[in-house]
Amino acid sequence: MASQAPAAPDDLDVSVCLGNLRDSSKDSLDEMNHLYQGLTGLQNLGNTCYMNAILQCLCSMSPLVEYFLSGKYVTALCKGHQTTAFSYFTRKFDCVSPEVFQLVLGERYPAFTKRTQQDAQEFLICVLNELHEALKKVRSSSRRCQGSTTGARESRVTVSETSIITQLFEGQLSYDITCLECETTTDKPEIFTVLSLPIPSESACSLQDCLRCFFQQDTLTWNNQIHCSWCGTKQDAAVKANITKAPKIIIFHLKRFDRQGNYKKKLLTDICYPLSNLDLSPYSYPFFCRNSKYSLCAVVNHFGFLDGGHYTAFCKHSVTKSWYSFDDSQITAIPNSSVQTAAAYLLFYTCQAFSAPTKSR
Numbered sequence: 001m002a003s004q005a006p007a008a009p010d011d012l013d014v015s016v017c018l019g020n021l022r023d024s025s026k027d028s029l030d031e032m033n034h035l036y037q038g039l040t041g042l043q044n045l046g047n048t049c050y051m052n053a054i055l056q057c058l059c060s061m062s063p064l065v066e067y068f069l070s071g072k073y074v075t076a077l078c079k080g081h082q083t084t085a086f087s088y089f090t091r092k093f094d095c096v097s098p099e100v101f102q103l104v105l106g107e108r109y110p111a112f113t114k115r116t117q118q119d120a121q122e123f124l125i126c127v128l129n130e131l132h133e134a135l136k137k138v139r140s141s142s143r144r145c146q147g148s149t150t151g152a153r154e155s156r157v158t159v160s161e162t163s164i165i166t167q168l169f170e171g172q173l174s175y176d177i178t179c180l181e182c183e184t185t186t187d188k189p190e191i192f193t194v195l196s197l198p199i200p201s202e203s204a205c206s207l208q209d210c211l212r213c214f215f216q217q218d219t220l221t222w223n224n225q226i227h228c229s230w231c232g233t234k235q236d237a238a239v240k241a242n243i244t245k246a247p248k249i250i251i252f253h254l255k256r257f258d259r260q261g262n263y264k265k266k267l268l269t270d271i272c273y274p275l276s277n278l279d280l281s282p283y284s285y286p287f288f289c290r291n292s293k294y295s296l297c298a299v300v301n302h303f304g305f306l307d308g309g310h311y312t313a314f315c316k317h318s319v320t321k322s323w324y325s326f327d328d329s330q331i332t333a334i335p336n337s338s339v340q341t342a343a344a345y346l347l348f349y350t351c352q353a354f355s356a357p358t359k360s361r
Contacts, residue, residue, distance in 0.1 A: 039317075041095035041329035046115035049328055051098060053311040054124045056326040057298040057348055060315035061249060066357035067164045073135060095329040105130065120300050120311050121194065121253045121346060128193050132165040169193045172245035174285075179228040180219075180236045186229075189244070194346075196253040199269050207273040207347070210254065215241050215283045243284040250280075250294060252347040257306060266305050270342040278349055294349035301343035314339050318354040 042052040059065060067073060106113030109126050175188040197210040217240040220226055225234040256267045278294040299314040313326040314334065323339050325332045 039324060039331050041326070041331055043095055043097045043099075044328040045097070045099055045102060047117055048098065048102065048115075049311040050118045050120040050123055051102060051112070052328050053300045053313040053326065054120055054127065055098060055101070056313040056315055057300060057346070058127070060298050060318070061168070061348075061350075062318045062354040062357045063168055063248070064164060069357055073164075117308060119257075120302065121196075124251070124346065125194060128165050128169060132161070132163045135165070136161040136163040165193070168249050169247050169251065170245075171195070171243060171247040171250060173241050174244045176240050176242065177220075177226060178238045179226065179231060180238060182228065182230050182235075184228065184230045193247075194251045194253050196255055198255055199267050199271065202267060202269055204270045204272070207252070207271060207278070210252075210271065211280075211283060241283075243280060246280060246284060246351070248352065249297070249348060249350050252349070254345055254347070256302065256345060264306050268342060271344060272340065273344065273347055275336060275339060294351050295353065296339070296347065297350045297354060298348035299339060299341075299344050300346035301341055302345040303343050311345075312343075316354075319356045 042055060044052065102112060105127070108130065112118060112123065112126070171192050173190045173192060175190065176185055177188060178185045195214070197207075198213050199205065200209055200213040217238055220237045220239055226237045227233070228235045228237070254271060256269075258265050258267060273296065276295040278296070280294065297316050301312045301314070303310045303312070314323055315326060316323050323334050323336060325334050325338075
């Protein structure tokens with residue numbers, strides 16, 4: 001009978017476990033050439049390539065890495081947040097195992113402890129949520145709000161939660177919903193950390209095509225009608241999304257997995273995406289167009305089909321600006337021309353160039 005992995009204590013969190021890893025390898029870290037920090041393979045524990053690919057991408061985000069290296073996360077966790085947290089994996093030349101991370105995260109999400117195929121995008125959302133919950137600060141503020149239909153102003157006290165995750169990854173959409181009967185327009189805000197984009201073609205298209213498809217005006221009719229507060233009844237409506245807050249790091253999820261009832265398939269569309277100068281201004285309100293140009297910093301690839309496949313990651317090094325392929329424990333330098341693949345599943349873009357993370361003394 002196979003031996004079971006040791007159970008984690010009830011109060012154990014990922015940050016503590018990985019903090020111990022950091023301390024134990026401090027001497028070797030100091031001897032490293034800084035040009036090679038961040039190039040560490042991750043062991044596959046059995047169908048955990050989805051986990052390895054996501055961890056490699058997150059650990060290539062310099063602002064996030066620097067936050068953990070600075071020790072700021074320890075202060076946040078000491079405030080009583082009893083939840084699973086993600087922490088920075090200390091980089092070494094050899095391959096390390098993500099077993100402790102999987103074990104602790106699995107206490108909250110048991111599916112990720114199973115040696116079965118999992119979706120990288122779902123795993124990413126879980127990790128970002130847990131990071132935010134573990135590190136968040138709650139603050140309240142008073143502001144003047146303008147009603148979208150009556151024009152009346154009122155004071156409201158709003159409570160917001162901020163963390164390193166909201167600062168880096170959180171964006172906001174606004175859905176303008178117009179009743180086609182009385183033409184009254186209301187807006188519905190929506191927070192996002194990952195933007196899921198439809199793929200408009202099965203042959204070939206561009207990332208801009210996917211963005212245009214997502215942000216195009218749509219009509220809500222039949223079972224999707226809205227209840228118009230002005231008309232007092234359900235009505236057809238036009239809806240259009242805009243970006244009202246663009247995050248520093250924006251993550252696009254390309255919806256390659258199509259499920260309609262019992263019918264399932266993977267879209268193998270070759271999607272052309274830029275390595276730099278991605279312009280988001282056409283999808284933003286004019287006064288939110290700052291930082292509208294983005295550069296690619298990481299990619300999660302999925303090879304295979306719905307019921308079986310393999311994930312890898314491409315990450316841009318913050319110091320050398322070179323691209324590397326992370327395939328579990330194997331790391332390979334790749335040219336810029338190889339970053340464009342038909343297997344791209346998640347795209348990470350940043351509005352500013354990353355610099356090498358520094359460690360506070």
